[in-house]
Amino acid sequence: MSGMQEEPRLHATGRKGAAPGARAGSGTRPAARRPVPPRPDAPDRAPAARVEAKAARRESDRPLLALEHRHLLGILGLTSDEITLILDTARSFAEVSTRTVKKVPTLRGKTVVNFFMEPSTRTRSSFEIAEKRLSADTLNFSLSGSSLAKGETLLDTARNLEAMAPDMIVIRHQASGAPHFLARHCRSNIINAGDGWHEHPTQALLDAFTIREKKGRLKGLRVAIVGDLMHSRVLRSNLFLLKTMGADVVVCAPPTLTPVELSRLGARVTFRIDEALEGADVIMMLRIQRERQQGGAFPTAREYYNLYGLTAERARRARPDVIIMHPGPMNRGVEIDSAVADGPYSVILEQVTNGVAVRMAVLYLLAGGTLGGIAG
């Protein structure tokens, strides 16, 4: 029955019960290195159309009690109900982190592999703490310590990982689509911890959680996203999420760092930071990713700071109760001024705290189907 497909497959998340070969895509732009080829039988539909189709399938006022997905590969494909479920669940987990004993036995006996093929401190530690707080057994792989460094293919690595029978794999990879590739070849639940320029779903979820905790809602908020739009997976996930939840998103960067398809995805694009910040409820700064830039997208860091850096003076254009966010790591004095990063409107450290709760929620919600929900 593997060839049967009664409804359109989702783009970014493996639906629970879907065959392991369910199609996975590369998102809003071509994959950075190894694009995942689409299945010949999968129709190539625009991302927006896919989201609408998914939303239309779940037009109801029923509360959602469980995720319908086996994997979290991206935000694209999640409905507002599913996002709300994750955020609501995260709120409960935030309480666990305030206890004296910050540990619950929920994932006792489960093995989670953290497979990080790119440098990461925050995300990796956050996942590891989340896993430990849920009592899971964790195993860490990184590029330097893995056979990938010796030339092993991702498929062989995946097969070897699978042979160790982990229940979940958290993957960060420099290639867009790598988590989707693993999802097709592993029976474990796959969580995308950042793939190339594509998506970083848990970052977007923790950003949304932080905004909702501070503002009480996401719908109708004006969110300004400023920085390296071209290379940012955080931008894509946040854009999909904020649009799905009804926020008004304006994005801003120099033209050389602005991909052309952003306006098609529902964002208002401006090249002038003052215009972007005007009346903003939330300012989300993005890191200048020099390591991903082949050529110079701007002359100097000093010039970038002068034209696009967030200073206290510029932040005054936003609403008086604005919150200022940054996914980290920050380039102080390039995209953000230290006085703003450490100032009273900054929620940057709260984002880090909330990241643990959100990742606990994702692990918890995905954990349920591992015994019964595996196709094939």
Add this chain to the structure above:
Amino acid sequence: MTDPKSQRVMDAEKIDRSLTRIAHEIVERHRDVGRLVLVGIRTRGVPLSQRLQRKIAAIEGKELPLGILDINLYRDDITSVGPSAILKETIIHFPIDDRRVILADDVLFTGRTIRAALDGLMDFGRPKSIELAVLVDRGHRELPIRADYVGKNVPTSLEEMVQVLLKEEDGRDEVLIVKRPEKKESRRTAVKVPARAAR
């Protein structure tokens, strides 16, 4: 609407009388209610513990601290059936170390919920003792757990379910025995929250 095939075993008056009796039993057993705290297990253990709190306050003139415990994180079946409900907060804003805890729930069935609640409580401290108060004990224990205070013992078969309805959650006070519906294939999809069946 009450299912016509259901059998009512307690009405509002009986529920109230049972809780009054339990409150008196608690006070009798604990001369010093100053060391007592109440913890209700979500969902219907919460209104029950609130009612016990009011009744004990009426008898002793002292309002006991009240906590709320969500046991979902301590369930032993997450990997086989999945998380079945949206997690809600556990709210215990007082130390339970060396205190005598009265744990309250609506129905005592297999004992697994209570086991989970005991595990959860232990993460908040080391109470002097934990006692269990339930509105209905329907039997069929799978673990060596018994209640210290029981509103009503209701012998049931496994084909039956005990449904506790409380004003705070359901708009009316009633305890019903209903026939268990045909078991369907377990699936983790969006489902409407059912009127809670007894665990």
